[in-house]
Amino acid sequence: MFELIKRAKERLRGHSNVTPVMTSRTLNELVEAQVFLKCENFQRVGAFKFRGAFNTICQLTDEQKKRGVITYSSGNHAQAVALVGRLLGVRTTVVMPENAPMVKRAATEVYGATVIDYDPEKTTREEMAKILKADHGYTLIPPFDHLDIIAGQGTAAMELLERIKSLDTLLVPCGGGGLLSGSAIAAKTMEPTCRVIGIEPELADDATRSFHTKTLQTVKNPPTIADGTRTPSLGKLTFPLVLEYVDDMRTVTESGIIEAVQFLFYRMKMVVEPSGALGLAALLSGAVSAKGSVGVIISGGNIDGDLMSKILKG
């Protein structure tokens, strides 16, 4: 698997941003550790999802590219597929829940994708995508459960570990587990003593329960503010990878997530969406007490103005 991440990194060169690693003296004093934030909110489309989408779509055959691609996503993956489609001249269709954040929906359309709505109470996005795939011959680009997606997402942690040698701990948000498993494979291969911990909202704790029971657990439309983690469960590929490479899973409360977004806004002057702040929330709330040098993947920054306003009010 590590070889796939290395090759993904070659493919992404010149296309994805090598995102900055940010630090804060105040943060280090607060948590008594050296914290390194890998800022994928500064990635193209505002989230790590660009990495996996590019790594997958650029490997399609000419025939597949000509027919177009389809995906389902609550947001950032959709934008990523749409932008990569535009960059590579591939038509993209995105199946999105009606209640997806406006900013994510608008950004997907700006990149030229066709958005098709579905009602998450009545059907699943997977079913919708399957029908459209069969009707039009589109290639499905799934949001996480695909080796090339996982390998692409792993390049962010690889960049972080190339820059900051010898991390003691790496904290990674977990939705479907694509970012988490990719990051864990990269970290455990490059720095075997690095402890990799996946972070979920308490309200969407399926992966944490799956990890501890070693049996796949699910959630259904969990009401967490961290919309990027509302996926029902880990995938067929990501679940065993998480079991094999991840050291532990922890959860954070909604108020812990809000405090982390506020801290990033007021103290670090960064716009980070709730899902993107999970790792920092774990540190600030004490859900993870880490010593030494701690890497944190800040996974994205796509947040509605309305939601940010609500969060800043506290």
Added chain:
Amino acid sequence: MFELIKRAKERLRGHSNVTPVMTSRTLNELVEAQVFLKCENFQRVGAFKFRGAFNTICQLTDEQKKRGVITYSSGNHAQAVALVGRLLGVRTTVVMPENAPMVKRAATEVYGATVIDYDPEKTTREEMAKILKADHGYTLIPPFDHLDIIAGQGTAAMELLERIKSLDTLLVPCGGGGLLSGSAIAAKTMEPTCRVIGIEPELADDATRSFHTKTLQTVKNPPTIADGTRTPSLGKLTFPLVLEYVDDMRTVTESGIIEAVQFLFYRMKMVVEPSGALGLAALLSGAVSAKGSVGVIISGGNIDGDLMSKILKG
């Protein structure tokens, strides 16, 4: 003067942040230039003001340090003096208008400074500071009209020009002119062909009028959203330096400033206060049409949650 900036840079080493230079493909396409944002919102205390305050206070005699310092400021300079005071063990007193943004006032107190209020309708901050200085023997650390302050502020542009060679244009926000004159001295010495342009809000255009008429012009409590530029006029030192080193001055509208803050939030995932977004506002609004490579000093990121919420509503 350039020698003073070089020496300031030595003094600041290890104390100030070497702030990142951010870029955006979207921005470059929009304005048809290569834009390099020097992000002083990521500086300590969230603004370039740390540079000047540190460079000035660290040069005081032991006797002066023992007596303490005083300053007047609408915000960021106050925070900077307060933090530097704490770092160097110097007692700090800050004279601040009653209507200063809460976030700036609170941050100043957090760093251990004593804040003394005044009513900007009844007296001036200079008068208030003068009285307190006489009563207590404090050393006054003025917000811009001081050679060591100007030299400190110039180090941000120096860092930018060391990193991005051969800038064609440099855009710098202008309040009292400390940042602008320091930046212009650095830029014109390091890259004589670089055009340096100061940017002001249309509602606080005293420096622009002073520049064009070559006679010092003033404004009084201008109602601009860019609170960092509400200073009444350029100073005794900054006015002649601006005349000598700056190539041009331009103004931007309030809506242009708001659009720039929104762009930085939504597209670049950065928290920037209105004054800090003046340079980008000039580019986005067309007030400056720049070709080639354009440096922009993003001067600070200290913004109230309420004000940001208002701006995000549009």
